[in-house]
Amino acid sequence: RLNKLSYEVYTTIKKYQLIDSHTVIVVGVSGGPDSVALLGILHTLNITKKLHLRLCVAHLNHRLRGRAAEEDAQFVRNLAKDLSLPFIQKDVDIQKIAEQTRLSIEETARRERYQFFGEASQKYQASSVAIAHNADDNAETILHRIIRGTGIPGLKGIPVKRPLDAKSSIQLIRPLLFTWRKDIMEYLEEKCHRYSTDTTNDETIYLRNKIRLELIPLLENQYNPNIKNT
Numbered sequence: 001r002l003n004k005l006s007y008e009v010y011t012t013i014k015k016y017q018l019i020d021s022h023t024v025i026v027v028g029v030s031g032g033p034d035s036v037a038l039l040g041i042l043h044t045l046n047i048t049k050k051l052h053l054r055l056c057v058a059h060l061n062h063r064l065r066g067r068a069a070e071e072d073a074q075f076v077r078n079l080a081k082d083l084s085l086p087f088i089q090k091d092v093d094i095q096k097i098a099e100q101t102r103l104s105i106e107e108t109a110r111r112e113r114y115q116f117f118g119e120a121s122q123k124y125q126a127s128s129v130a131i132a133h134n135a136d137d138n139a140e141t142i143l144h145r146i147i148r149g150t151g152i153p154g155l156k157g158i159p160v161k162r163p164l165d166a167k168s169s170i171q172l173i174r175p176l177l178f179t180w181r182k183d184i185m186e187y188l189e190e191k192c193h194r195y196s197t198d199t200t201n202d203e204t205i206y207l208r209n210k211i212r213l214e215l216i217p218l219l220e221n222q223y224n225p226n227i228k229n230t
Contacts, residue, residue: 002048005187006041009175010049016160018173024054024126025173028117029079031059031072031196034132036079037184038176040193042130043083055083058120058129060113061091064105065200072196088123090116106206114164114172121170128171133158136181139228140211147211180228 002010013019027042029035039057046053057080061073073089080087098108117129138157145154160177164170176184188195204210219227 002044003187003190005037005179005183006044009041009179010045012160012178013045013175018130018161018171018175019051019053019128021051021053023128024056024124026056026058026117026120026124026126026129028113028129028131029057029059029076030132030198031076031079032132032198032201033188033195034134034176034181034184036193036195037187038130038132039079039083040191041187042175043085054086054124056086056088056120056124056126057083058117059087059089060116061089062094062109062112063091064094064109065198068199072198075194075196086124088120090119092116106208117172118164118168118170121164126170128161128173129164130173130175132176133174134176134179134181134184136212136228138177140208140216143211143215144208147207 019025025042027035027039029039039055042053042055045051046055057076059073059076061069063069065072073091077087077089092112094105094109094112097103097112098105101108103111117131120126121129142155142157158174158177161171161173164172187193200206201209202213204213216228224230
């Protein structure tokens with residue numbers, strides 16, 4: 001039987017028609033808790049629901065954290081091996097590219113990540129790319145857009161699926177988009193799944209981190225305890 005979170009994710013997949021059986025899916029895995037949970041759930045659903053999917057694990061090494069980044073890459077490589085899944089990795093010097101393009105580290109990493117997913121999809125002839133954005137990410141994104149300035153389209157938040165790019169038939173899907181981070185952590189603890197911890201997620205030099213670590217707790221404590229769901 002599926003556990004509670006796996007069943008909820010399966011319901012999301014069915015409701016939004018995120019996955020067709022007998023297809024190839026590239027799963028973006030950083031090694032962090034969200035992506036490890038996503039891979040584990042998709043692997044379980046593939047077996048229990050007999051979806052006949054071919055899951056391929058894709059990892060982008062941003063080369064921002066030295067040895068820790070290398071360890072994350074090795075962790076994901078081992079995870080793919082344990083599940084007998086194909087693995088593809090790309091190393092990119094995000095810092096150097098950001099300096100050359102005069103873009104932020106965050107924007108550079110995002111662009112390189114999606115470019116890599118496109119390359120991985122071409123290699124494996126995938127119909128979709130699954131990434132691990134969750135409900136907390138969506139709340140943070142909406143607040144981020146409000147702070148920087150946005151119109152009505154920006155207030156819609158993160159889409160549960162969209163084309164990988166304007167010219168692509170490959171779909172970018174987010175099966176965990178309606179799942180809260182606390183439920184993901186409970187799932188990982190229940191399943192005794194190991195995961196990597198990115199220490200840069202605790203650095204408040206990045207606006208997204210400041211929103212998650214400082215602004216949202218402030219809003220929850222002093223204005224609206226249900227601010228993320230709101």
